[in-house]
Amino acid sequence: MTESHDASPGASVSSSTTSLDASSAESSVAPQQVAEPLVVLTDVDKYFGQLHVLQNINLTIGKGEVVVVIGPSGSGKSTLCRAINRLETIQSGSITIDGKEMPEEGKGLAKLRADVGMVFQSFNLFAHKTILENVTLGPVKVRKKSPAEARRRGLELLTRVGIEAQADKYPAQLSGGQQQRVAIARALAMDPKVILFDEPTSALDPEMVNEVLDVMVDLARQGMTMVVVTHEMGFARKAANRVVFMADGQITEEADPETFFTAPKTARAKDFLSKILTH
Ligand SMILES: Nc1ncnc2c1ncn2[C@@H]1O[C@H](COP(=O)(O)OP(=O)(O)O)[C@@H](O)[C@H]1O
Ligand SMILES: [Mg+2]
Numbered sequence: 001m002t003e004s005h006d007a008s009p010g011a012s013v014s015s016s017t018t019s020l021d022a023s024s025a026e027s028s029v030a031p032q033q034v035a036e037p038l039v040v041l042t043d044v045d046k047y048f049g050q051l052h053v054l055q056n057i058n059l060t061i062g063k064g065e066v067v068v069v070i071g072p073s074g075s076g077k078s079t080l081c082r083a084i085n086r087l088e089t090i091q092s093g094s095i096t097i098d099g100k101e102m103p104e105e106g107k108g109l110a111k112l113r114a115d116v117g118m119v120f121q122s123f124n125l126f127a128h129k130t131i132l133e134n135v136t137l138g139p140v141k142v143r144k145k146s147p148a149e150a151r152r153r154g155l156e157l158l159t160r161v162g163i164e165a166q167a168d169k170y171p172a173q174l175s176g177g178q179q180q181r182v183a184i185a186r187a188l189a190m191d192p193k194v195i196l197f198d199e200p201t202s203a204l205d206p207e208m209v210n211e212v213l214d215v216m217v218d219l220a221r222q223g224m225t226m227v228v229v230t231h232e233m234g235f236a237r238k239a240a241n242r243v244v245f246m247a248d249g250q251i252t253e254e255a256d257p258e259t260f261f262t263a264p265k266t267a268r269a270k271d272f273l274s275k276i277l278t279h
Contacts (some may be wrong), residue, residue, distance in 0.1 A: 035062025038225050039084060039194055044093035046076075046083055053079045054090065055249040061194065066226045068236040068257070071246035072272055077229045080246070081196040084227070085116040098193055114142045117187030117195035121203045123179040125171040125186070131158065132167040135186045143190060150189070157185040161215050177208030181215055194225040201232060231276050233261055245269045 039061040046054035053076045061067050069077050082088040084095055086102045086109060094101055097116060103109045125134050135157060136150040145153070158164045161181040163174075171179050180200055187195050197216065201209045213235050220226055220239035230236070236243055236257045243260040245253040247268045253260070264270045 035065055037061070038063045038065075038098055039227070040094075040096045041084070042094045042096075044083065044090050044095060046079060046088065046090045053249050054083065057093070057251060059244065059251060061225060061227060063193075063225055064223045065242065066220045066224075066228065066240045068240040068243045069227060069229045069246060070231060070236070070243060070272075075246040076249045077246055078198050081118070081198045081227065081229060084196060085113050085118055087118075110142055114138070114190045115193045117190060117192035119180070119183050119187055119195060119197045119200050121199040123171070123176070123183045123203075125179055125182060127171055130168050130170060131163065131174070131182050134171070134182060135189045138186065139189050154185070154189055157188050158182070160188075161185045162211070175208060176204045177211045180204065180208075180212045184212075184215055184219070188219075194227065195219070197226065197228040197230065199229050199231075201230065233257075233276075237261070245272070247272075 037060045039059075041057050041059045044054050044057040045052070057080065059067075069080065071077055079088055083090050084097075086095075086104070089104070096102075097112060100112060102112050125131075126137070129137065132151065132154050135154040136147065139145040139150040139153065140147055143150075155164060155167060158167055161184055163178055163181050163185065166174055166178060166182075171182070174182065184195075184200075200216070201212050204212065209232070213232060216226070216228070216235065217239045226239075228235070228240070240257050243255055243257050244251055245260065245264070245266075245268075253264065253266050253269050255265075260269070261273065264273055
């Protein structure tokens with residue numbers, strides 16, 4: 001945590017007004033290249049009854065890293081995302097965010113969960129709230145921002161995702177692509193440390209996919225830590241540091257995007273890629 005050390009001796013070199021959005025920007029003083037771990041899953045197991053949905057998952061996501069999770073339907077990708085922010089409990093292993101284990105319940109959970117933004121396939125906006133209200137609700141309730149500050153920041157974020165003109169409309173009045181951009185703004189409004197995207201473009205009409213991916217690529221370039229479940233290879237190639245392939249509840253392969261898409265190692269990944277490539 002290096003926030004607001006205004007006058008620390010020897011820190012005079014950097015004009016270190018790290019903005020709220022650039023939480024991953026590292027101090028240029030340290031020569032180390034390895035990103036600090038932000039999300040760490042260790043030996044995670046999850047069952048739905050007899051079904052072993054997550055099998056001994058080990059995965060570390062560094063600050064500022066963008067990890068694409070890909071794999072066949074039913075392989076456990078959504079469950080993985082949901083476990084990371086405790087929408088699902090796990091039976092064994094541990095998941096830490098910035099060194100802290102997520103509490104099971106209570107205030108601590110609300111606070112830590114606010115550090116983990118989530119963008120779902122189906123937008124999940126509040127239908128009876130305006131676009132701006134959707135974006136300001138969490139910051140006021142959970143982050144205890146003043147309504148005026150939440151509104152200022154909300155409008156700024158709506159501008160960033162290109163929706164500012166729709167601020168007073170209701171979700172149903174927007175296209176799917178617009179609603180998903182609002183969902184991204186809503187996640188950002190909480191100043192999360194990481195955002196999980198679970199197939200954010202798969203419910204969209206094809207012509208709206210790129211407007212959402214463009215916003216996500218922008219976020220990635222600005223250093224947001226992101227876990228993205230998607231089959232959009234263009235996005236993976238443009239923005240991901242790493243691709244993680246899941247099959248039957250296991251991470252069976254990990255590589256940089258170019259290597260994964262051009263030279264997958266396992267038969268399972270090859271087979272999967274041949275199927276999505278024919279579309
Ligand atoms: N709430 C649930 N109860 C029982 N089984 C579930 C539940 N949610 C998911 N599953 C099962 O767990 C497996 C993994 O699901 P999911 O994580 O949604 O996979 P993916 O996102 O990769 O398609 C699937 O077999 C699915 O049917
Ligand atoms: Mg899923």
